[in-house]
Amino acid sequence: MSESLRTISPVDGSVYVERPLAGATEINKALDVARAAQAEWRRVPVATRQQILRKAVAAFVAKKDEIAAEISWQMGRPISQAGGEVAGFKERADYMIDIAPEALGDYNPGEKAGFNRFIRREALGVVAIIAPWNFPYLTAVNGVVPALMAGNAVVLKHSHQTPLCAERFAEAFEAAGLPKGLFQYLHLSHADAEKLMGDIRVDFVNFTGSVPGGHAVQKAVGSKFIATGMELGGKDPAYIRADVNLDHAVENIIDGAFFNTGQSCCGIERIYAHESVFDAFAEKAADLVSQYRLGSPIDTNTNLGPMVRTSSAAFVRGQVADAIRDGAKALVDPAKFAANKEGTPYLAPQVLINVDHSMRVMTEESFGPVVGIMKVKSDEEAIALMNDSEFGLTASIWTADEDVALSIGDRLQTGTVFMNRADYLDPALAWTGVKNSGRGCTLSKLGYESLTRPKSFHLRTTI
Incomplete structure (x- = not known):
């Protein structure tokens, strides 16, 4: 047989x-x-x-x-x-x-x-x-x-x-x-x-x-x-500069992080926000994520489905728990999501601050509905952090200055550089990655x- x-x-x-x-x-x-x-x-x-x-x-x-x-x-x-x-x-x-x-x-x-x-x-x-x-x-x-x-x-x-x-x-x-x-x-x-x-x-x-x-x-x-x-795969970063259109960035970065329950090779998995816009971005991001509707994907009102397997959800839960243990702060209350249950693939989305690269959630591919946000003081600091990864699939820069985006993009170790968008493959452009x-x-x-x-x-x- x-x-x-x-x-x-x-x-x-x-x-x-x-x-x-x-x-x-x-x-x-x-x-x-x-x-x-x-x-x-x-x-x-x-x-x-x-x-x-x-x-x-x-x-x-x-x-x-x-x-x-x-x-x-x-x-x-x-x-x-x-x-x-x-x-x-x-x-x-x-x-x-x-x-x-x-x-x-x-x-x-x-x-x-x-x-x-x-x-x-x-x-x-x-x-x-x-x-x-x-x-x-x-x-x-x-x-x-x-x-x-x-x-x-x-x-x-x-x-x-x-x-x-x-x-x-x-x-x-x-x-x-x-x-x-x-x-x-x-x-x-x-x-x-x-x-x-x-x-x-x-x-x-x-x-x-x-x-x-x-x-x-x-x-x-x-x-x-x-x-x-x-x-x-990837651990794709987004960098939010001080001159960003904040509302546009929040809407599109969060979609880039949580679409398909975060199960995207080129989804945004880590965010670096300039200190002048960090607090506003984090607040707006958490508010938007808190409005997601987790449930059966067959329900037309659902916009956040289950992860593919219970083991995958458990992996992300572990990343989040470890980060919080090490000092991260969770901005989204899992209790708002009735479908969120241990031992199932249904997992509440999460936004974390007070994170750093000593935490698995900022270095390991999560492939799930979680994203960490770090505060940075300059383009130089953001570039160093964006390149501090074993992966290099895509990176996005959120700014009003195209020349600066091009200058930063030239220094990023990645296959695709986005400006003011993310998580999209244009078939006219080469789809490629570097490193792992x-x-x-x-x-x-x-x-x-x-x-x-x-x-x-x-x-x-x-x-």
Whole structure:
């Protein structure tokens, strides 16, 4: 009897999905089929690929209400917000499809008498994508759509928390008429996922997940000379300067910290506020967070759902308790949130002051509904604190002075610098991280570079 995965819904603790796990036989078959299909697909014109993938996007969006409900039940995002992931999926997919002819076109280094010289982008072959549960479509689409557009085949292994997302991809591609074998999904154990990545028939691995997971990926592919793309999380900072538009900053920073119950790789997890605005910001932030409505994500009035697992909520509770023990002050009364209960994934949001970098809540990735606010006296102090992290995914600067934001941004060790916004991926810009936030790049024209290899043509036309 084969092993199976069981998705426990954070909504009510019920088993929402159960699926058999694939094994060595299924992996072997999927990779053989993928290689054969890719050999034909790489010769299909880019314009034809565009037509098929646009049909797939349309088929996916047509099921948006069903998909949104499934997101809520699988990982706990409020139904009032879950539909936004479908819209974000479409935005990213559309952009990467539209930019493909330019990104994949031949590069001509310039005329040289008697020669025809150019560089062509060639598909890698089979791309394995390992996707997480927290933004199950937005993380996966970053790799799936451009990989196919570039002429590759894709094998997707999705999180056991969100297995229906892999199946929704397959459904959309089938409706669009994507040739068989070009997109496949496998529900796999961790051990078999490592076997998939390590197989000689896999030419690139795209992984989104934890730092330990990233190390496991590197180990799995270590016997091959292939590249990997990895997004491994963050502890993203926000810096509030004295010249900030305070109300705008409060609204957007708090949303950036608590959207999706704080379960976002690029969510704001630590805040540094100039001493002249610290008290006002902290007061307004705590007041706004106290108005959140924690409850069942199926309730349309809820804007803060449960964490994905009880163990995740317990981890954040531990961070908060340790910080308070060490001198932090909690500004939000958990008693205001009736759904907040120990031993469940329902966790009251929290804002902390009197925090510092000796506390886990300011250094460890929380991935939950908590944020600490520190007082700073200068840009220099803020920059030093923002860079004092093992992570470097995004950082945001809240100021009226664009020149200052650019100057500070140049000194930050991060993949993306925001000014007066946060927690958003513009598909026209490279999505990348430094330090333990990973390596590689998705989205934008540059996102196609890791999914292709350059091939130079040097043709002597005059003899």
